[in-house]
Amino acid sequence: MKKLFVMVLCLALVLSTGSAFAEVIKLGGLAPLTGTYTEYGTGFEIAFNMAIDEINAAGGVNGYTFEIDVQDSEGDPVVSTTLATRFAEDDSVLAWLGDFTSGACKANAEICDLYGITQLSPTASAPDYASMSPYCFSIMGRQDIEAPFLAKYIVGKYLGCKTAAVIRVDSDWGLASYSNFERKAVAEGIEIVAHETYQTGETDFSSIVTKVRASNPDCLIVLDQGNSVAAVFNQADADGWDIRHVALGPGTSAQLLGQLTDPANIIVTSPFFFDKDNAEVMAWHDAFKAKSGFAPTIHPACAYDCVYLIAEAVKSIGDGELNRQTLRDALQNVEYDGLTGFIKFTPDGDISRNYMICGGTAEGWVVLEGFEYGAAGL
Amino acid sequence: MEYILSQLMNGLCQGAIYALMAIGYSVIVGVVGMVTFTYGEIMMIGAFGAYYTFLLVGNNLLVMILAAFAASFLIGIVVYKVCYERFFNAPRHISLLCTIGFSILAKNLAQIVFGPDTKPLQGIIDNRIFPINLFGLTLQIKLLQIIIIVLVVVLALALTLFFNRTKWGVMLRAVSQNREASYLVGINVKRVTMMGSCIGCAFGGVAGILLAINYFVVYPTMGAAYSIKAFSSSVLGGLVDLRFSALGGLTIGVIENMGISFSSASFRDIFAFGFLILVLVLRPQGFATKRGSRV
Numbered sequence: 001m002k003k004l005f006v007m008v009l010c011l012a013l014v015l016s017t018g019s020a021f022a023e024v025i026k027l028g029g030l031a032p033l034t035g036t037y038t039e040y041g042t043g044f045e046i047a048f049n050m051a052i053d054e055i056n057a058a059g060g061v062n063g064y065t066f067e068i069d070v071q072d073s074e075g076d077p078v079v080s081t082t083l084a085t086r087f088a089e090d091d092s093v094l095a096w097l098g099d100f101t102s103g104a105c106k107a108n109a110e111i112c113d114l115y116g117i118t119q120l121s122p123t124a125s126a127p128d129y130a131s132m133s134p135y136c137f138s139i140m141g142r143q144d145i146e147a148p149f150l151a152k153y154i155v156g157k158y159l160g161c162k163t164a165a166v167i168r169v170d171s172d173w174g175l176a177s178y179s180n181f182e183r184k185a186v187a188e189g190i191e192i193v194a195h196e197t198y199q200t201g202e203t204d205f206s207s208i209v210t211k212v213r214a215s216n217p218d219c220l221i222v223l224d225q226g227n228s229v230a231a232v233f234n235q236a237d238a239d240g241w242d243i244r245h246v247a248l249g250p251g252t253s254a255q256l257l258g259q260l261t262d263p264a265n266i267i268v269t270s271p272f273f274f275d276k277d278n279a280e281v282m283a284w285h286d287a288f289k290a291k292s293g294f295a296p297t298i299h300p301a302c303a304y305d306c307v308y309l310i311a312e313a314v315k316s317i318g319d320g321e322l323n324r325q326t327l328r329d330a331l332q333n334v335e336y337d338g339l340t341g342f343i344k345f346t347p348d349g350d351i352s353r354n355y356m357i358c359g360g361t362a363e364g365w366v367v368l369e370g371f372e373y374g375a376a377g378l
Numbered sequence: 379m380e381y382i383l384s385q386l387m388n389g390l391c392q393g394a395i396y397a398l399m400a401i402g403y404s405v406i407v408g409v410v411g412m413v414t415f416t417y418g419e420i421m422m423i424g425a426f427g428a429y430y431t432f433l434l435v436g437n438n439l440l441v442m443i444l445a446a447f448a449a450s451f452l453i454g455i456v457v458y459k460v461c462y463e464r465f466f467n468a469p470r471h472i473s474l475l476c477t478i479g480f481s482i483l484a485k486n487l488a489q490i491v492f493g494p495d496t497k498p499l500q501g502i503i504d505n506r507i508f509p510i511n512l513f514g515l516t517l518q519i520k521l522l523q524i525i526i527i528v529l530v531v532v533l534a535l536a537l538t539l540f541f542n543r544t545k546w547g548v549m550l551r552a553v554s555q556n557r558e559a560s561y562l563v564g565i566n567v568k569r570v571t572m573m574g575s576c577i578g579c580a581f582g583g584v585a586g587i588l589l590a591i592n593y594f595v596v597y598p599t600m601g602a603a604y605s606i607k608a609f610s611s612s613v614l615g616g617l618v619d620l621r622f623s624a625l626g627g628l629t630i631g632v633i634e635n636m637g638i639s640f641s642s643a644s645f646r647d648i649f650a651f652g653f654l655i656l657v658l659v660l661r662p663q664g665f666a667t668k669r670g671s672r673v
Contacts, residue, residue: 033494034486034489034494034598034599035599036599038494038495038496038597039495039496042494042495170644196642196643197642197643197644198642198643198644198646199643199644199646199647201602201603202643202646203589203593203600203603204392204592204593204646205643206388206391206392206635207385207388207389207634207635207638207639207643208638208643210381210384210385210388210639211381211385211638211639214381227496227595227597230496230498230594230595231593231594231595234500234593234594235593237505238505238520238522238594239507239518239520240505240507240518240520255495255496258498259496259498259594259595261500261501261505261594294495
């Protein structure tokens with residue numbers, strides 16, 4: 001009798017444990033935890049886990065709790081596709097969040113199609129990314145809006161420049177950003193007097209700086225997200241070149257500001273800013289900083305919103321069947337007012353954002369103009 | 379023309395750092411007798427050694443260089459013990475694979491220990507520019523470039539003196555030329571070989587801090603791109619000849635920068651390695667001559 005009781009108890013324990021496992025939604029995470037985009041990848045990982053901890057602490061969604069397995073894609077499309085395939089072949093993974101670069105996300109698009117699994121990128125902004133597959137989504141906004149905004153409002157209106165020199169990373173994202181920037185700049189009567197490219201991870205810009213300086217532009221624009229942004233501007237400063245610095249890509253990165261020899265001379269576009277008057281946003285900012293040791297940009301904030309978007313999608317499914325396809329379909333129709341603003345996907349799977357102008361100071365980033373300079377006027 | 383001179387100066391500055399890397403690399407290959415693929419990480423460790431010294435004692439370039447030298451010198455012992463000591467009589471690819479493994483391990487450990495983020499290293503050298511008149515043309519030379527080039531020349535001369543005027547230098551050259559004969563005349567070959575590894579690594583460490591000062595940052599993956607440049611420069615100079623290895627590094631630096639000035643920085647490596655291949659096709663021994671001397 002005692003043996004029977006123990007067996008029943010064990011069986012109950014096994015069944016209850018099995019049931020608990022079945023109620024965990026497993027997500028994959030792709031982030032460049034090492035390499036030139038480390039700041040952003042680390043931010044992704046921390047933000048994903050912050051959101052998941054909050055959701056789980058609040059009891060989960062529809063009886064489900066969440067977990068995420070964040071892997072280091074190194075910002076490399078080849079590594080990213082290997083990891084994406086691993087997630088795709090693991091039936092317990094319902095979707096993955098990431099990757100950081102548009103190039104890596106685009107490389108994964110075919111895997112999403114093949115396995116019918118959603119890739120929700122917090123930051124991919126190449127205009128042709130989300131339309132590559134019905135399973136591809138992004139919430140950063142698109143370069144065919146941000147880059148023209150930079151041309152018209154920062155270079156043209158705010159700085160009043162007639163000529164510009166562009167140095168950009170030679171990648172999918174860099175090309176998309178530049179072609180959209182160039183189109184608008186030409187329309188606005190801004191002449192691009194120099195255009196130089198470099199490979200990801202480049203460190204020596206002395207030759208490029210000397211070269212573009214010879215064209216005597218009114219401002220120097222860098223299109224990239226990683227360490228190279230600071231490297232270009234610092235080497236221009238070291239060259240004794242007194243010119244206004246403009247960047248598209250890094251957002252309001254605290255690490256970028258810390259790396260610059262002249263932080264007060266940079267202007268960037270950003271669709272989002274940690275407004276000191278917004279208590280909710282600043283509470284998140286402080287919580288993130290306490291965990292990471294550095295101030296967040298829009299990139300981890302988008303990563304945080306991505307987890308909540310998945311949670312909203314799960315919530316909208318209700319008692320219905322939850323699988324990769326139903327999650328994707330629910331995500332397409334989600335409307336969510338997140339940390340970075342209101343999010344509703346277009347049929348292609350991306351969103352439209354408005355942008356503002358942020359400038360560096362020795363103390364940190366400040367908004368130079370408000371949302372009235374938004375993309376609506378483009 | 380002034381533009382060309384400026385680009386030439388950029389190339390000479392970068393080439394000087396490549397030259398220092400190549401000299402250290404050639405010392406390792408010459409004395410140890412095996413190539414290494416952990417050199418980029420040695421440079422990174424040297425740069426971090428200098429960075430933390432900077433945080434500790436403030437801005438003192440000489441102390442920072444000494445710290446980089448010491449940190450990489452000590453790592454040279456570890457590299458020798460792990461990658462070379464047990465494999466002198468084994469097939470060459472064993473130690474080669476060990477250096478590749480050590481490189482990956484060092485890079486990943488550095489990311490854990492130092493953190494994966496990029497650390498700024500600014501204001502080490504004043505941002506001063508000197509206009510120099512050359513036959514009616516004004517060449518703008520940065521103080522940073524002058525210091526880097528002078529430092530590399532001084533270190534190269536010091537190493538040459540060390541090899542030619544000291545007992546240790548003579549022993550290192552002897553081991554480089556013939557290990558068995560060195561053993562027979564009473565030289566402690568193992569200890570001397572380890573010293574060669576350490577000196578080569580130490581020069582890599584100094585090259586690392588010069589890179590960090592030149593680009594204002596230190597980060598764990600900073601050496602990855604430079605390991606292959608050190609190897610290429612050394613190969614261009616005949617692998618074990620210090621003078622020609624230095625010339626190889628200088629040439630690659632100038633070729634890269636002059637190439638970029640007439641095309642795109644995306645083609646940097648095409649110029650460097652295209653030139654390397656061209657030279658090796660025409661002269662498989664690189665710049666080295668028969669009269670050239672080993673380490």
